[in-house]
Amino acid sequence: MLKGVAVSPGVVVGRVHKIESVLHATEPVPLAAPELVAPELERFDEALVRAGLELESMIQKVESQIGKEEAAIFRSHLGMVRDPSLRQKVHNLVQTQRITAMTALQAVMMQYISRFEHFEQQDYFRERMADLRDVFGRIAADLQGLEHSKDADALPDYGGDPIVVVAYEILPSQSMSLGEKPLGGIVTEIGGGTSHASILSRSRGIPAVTGLANVSSEVANGDLIIVDGNEGIVLPHPDPETAAAYRKKQREFFDIKQMLVENRDLPAVSSDGTPVELLANINSVADAETSLHTGATGVGLLRTEYLFLTHPDVPDEEEQYCYYREIVLAMKGRPVTIRTLDVGGDKSVPYLGRRVEANPFMGWRSIRLAFEHPRLYETQIRAILRAGAHGRVAMLFPMVTTLDELRFLNRMVENCRQALAREGAEFGKEVRTGVMIEVPAAAICIDSILRETQFISIGSNDLIQYLMAADRDNSKVSHLCEPLSPAVIRVLMMIFDACKRSGMPVTLCGEMAAQPRSFLVLFGLGLRKFSMSPAFVPAIKNLLGCVSTAEAERFAHHVLQLKTSDEIRHYLSDRLHEISADMEVFDTVS
Numbered sequence: 405m406l407k408g409v410a411v412s413p414g415v416v417v418g419r420v421h422k423i424e425s426v427l428h429a430t431e432p433v434p435l436a437a438p439e440l441v442a443p444e445l446e447r448f449d450e451a452l453v454r455a456g457l458e459l460e461s462m463i464q465k466v467e468s469q470i471g472k473e474e475a476a477i478f479r480s481h482l483g484m485v486r487d488p489s490l491r492q493k494v495h496n497l498v499q500t501q502r503i504t505a506m507t508a509l510q511a512v513m514m515q516y517i518s519r520f521e522h523f524e525q526q527d528y529f530r531e532r533m534a535d536l537r538d539v540f541g542r543i544a545a546d547l548q549g550l551e552h553s554k555d556a557d558a559l560p561d562y563g564g565d566p567i568v569v570v571a572y573e574i575l576p577s578q579s580m581s582l583g584e585k586p587l588g589g590i591v592t593e594i595g596g597g598t599s600h601a602s603i604l605s606r607s608r609g610i611p612a613v614t615g616l617a618n619v620s621s622e623v624a625n626g627d628l629i630i631v632d633g634n635e636g637i638v639l640p641h642p643d644p645e646t647a648a649a650y651r652k653k654q655r656e657f658f659d660i661k662q663m664l665v666e667n668r669d670l671p672a673v674s675s676d677g678t679p680v681e682l683l684a685n686i687n688s689v690a691d692a693e694t695s696l697h698t699g700a701t702g703v704g705l706l707r708t709e710y711l712f713l714t715h716p717d718v719p720d721e722e723e724q725y726c727y728y729r730e731i732v733l734a735m736k737g738r739p740v741t742i743r744t745l746d747v748g749g750d751k752s753v754p755y756l757g758r759r760v761e762a763n764p765f766m767g768w769r770s771i772r773l774a775f776e777h778p779r780l781y782e783t784q785i786r787a788i789l790r791a792g793a794h795g796r797v798a799m800l801f802p803m804v805t806t807l808d809e810l811r812f813l814n815r816m817v818e819n820c821r822q823a824l825a826r827e828g829a830e831f832g833k834e835v836r837t838g839v840m841i842e843v844p845a846a847a848i849c850i851d852s853i854l855r856e857t858q859f860i861s862i863g864s865n866d867l868i869q870y871l872m873a874a875d876r877d878n879s880k881v882s883h884l885c886e887p888l889s890p891a892v893i894r895v896l897m898m899i900f901d902a903c904k905r906s907g908m909p910v911t912l913c914g915e916m917a918a919q920p921r922s923f924l925v926l927f928g929l930g931l932r933k934f935s936m937s938p939a940f941v942p943a944i945k946n947l948l949g950c951v952s953t954a955e956a957e958r959f960a961h962h963v964l965q966l967k968t969s970d971e972i973r974h975y976l977s978d979r980l981h982e983i984s985a986d987m988e989v990f991d992t993v994s
Contacts, residue, residue, distance in 0.1 A: 593620060798858075806846075900930050955983075
């Protein structure tokens with residue numbers, strides 16, 4: 405039995421499908437026959453050509469949209485791709501060892517890493533490692549056909565058994581391509597409760613466990629595996645009795661989910677009739693359609709960074725406009741809140757420059773990029789405003805820390821409105837702008853911010869890690885990123901109270917919005933707008949119908965008297981069991 409971090413509830417008994425990466429060590433894969441060497445070399449050469457053409461296109465686009473200085477990194481990448489020695493090294497390994505081009509490419513990458521490790525300057529080493537990841541990752545993606553063939557990463561058929569993806573990590577590009585695959589579960593070696601694996605699994609409503617070091621080396625494709633996303637347990641190679649017991653749990657969880665989806669068209673109201681808005685956090689058009697199926701009343705958070713992270717170069721205004729418009733139209737008149745580009749931290753795009761930072765989550769990221777790359781953000785703002793002509797659209801600024809930043813962003817939006825009007829372009833005149841509260845400084849100064857914005861959205865994932873001074877993806881301290889911490893609850897109450905006094909709409913769109921225990925206390929504190937992964941809307945709607953406003957307020961009042969996270973968790977677990985024991989399966993164990 406392996407114990408990791410439970411990031412998405414549910415149980416699945418399925419078959420392993422490993423996603424290999426050139427960036428992480430795997431066993432060499434031999435070619436089945438000597439005559440396959442020549443086709444393998446040809447395949448690798450084609451991948452190099454494609455990677456070079458992609459980089460040439462990216463250089464031109466970045467130069468025109470951002471600047472020549474920002475395109476310089478891609479010129480160096482192009483030089484690496486077209487370096488004859490790289491091609492020769494891979495060819496030699498394929499020919500002499502009769503291994504696949506992918507494993508040969510990985511071996512060459514390890515040689516490069518070994519060479520850079522001898523440099524005394526650690527900053528230089530980290531910069532070269534980042535370049536290597538980009539270049540070798542691009543060649544590997546072309547080699548696998550991930551960008552060019554819809555069937556290249558098709559999942560195998562194991563006689564109808566669910567597919568459990570096992571990987572070192574899930575990258576943004578993979579989360580988008582896997583988002584439309586029939587997955588049964590996800591297991592990764594790294595990542596936490598807000599990693600890309602977590603976001604993908606929760607949006608799909610499938611069980612997931614992260615933080616299982618070396619799990620990839622313990623399983624092979626087709627192996628039977630159990631994933632318990634409630635307890636954070638993974639069981640490779642289970643015996644028949646254990647598999648049968650977990651299949652029973654899997655059926656029970658599926659039956660509950662199917663039953664709850666039937667409430668899709670019912671209003672979200674408490675047992676005494678208090679209405680609540682249940683919105684969806686989405687990444688794509690497919691997610692938008694899922695949110696309608698599960699009964700969400702709108703989109704509380706559209707993460708636009710996935711468009712940038714998976715794009716071959718830089719999405720221009722027209723591409724962004726079409727992408728946002730498609731989602732707005734898919735929501736059929738329901739509100740859509742579009743968050744501006746939120747990269748940095750664990751999400752980076754190389755054309756914005758390579759910066760080595762000791763703590764990237766607290767560094768040059770998110771809205772802070774707008775000061776150095778205003779053209780990039782003006783392009784996105786224009787696209788969002790234009791999409792606003794097709795529905796009820798709002799624009800959300802993440803990672804705002806100071807009032808000066810907010811004023812700068814508001815001026816940028818006004819300038820874009822005026823420019824579109826002068827051009828005679830069609831755009832949404834009623835697009836509202838809002839602030840995402842995820843930095844403690846903004847929470848403390850909430851009254852000043854409320855005077856210069858139109859709505860508030862709380863990004864609890866980042867707010868919690870900044871408040872607790874703990875990296876949520878660092879297994880040594882991630883236990884401190886506890887939504888049911890007394891400090892977190894008090895800060896949230898302060899924000900809710902300030903918004904209530906000023907009549908400001910407020911939504912919470914972090915993962916805690918979909919956690920049943922957290923929902924009880926948030927509802928009791930007065931929150932009436934929640935945004936979550938679409939798959940959890942039916943469960944939270946059902947839970948809401950089982951509790952009265954007075955009960956929830958009583959729970960919240962009691963929680964405010966408790967001193968520790970353990971006390972709060974245990975108290976709310978007892979209340980959840982009393983109200984609706986079925987909903988316990990939708991909460992992960994902390």
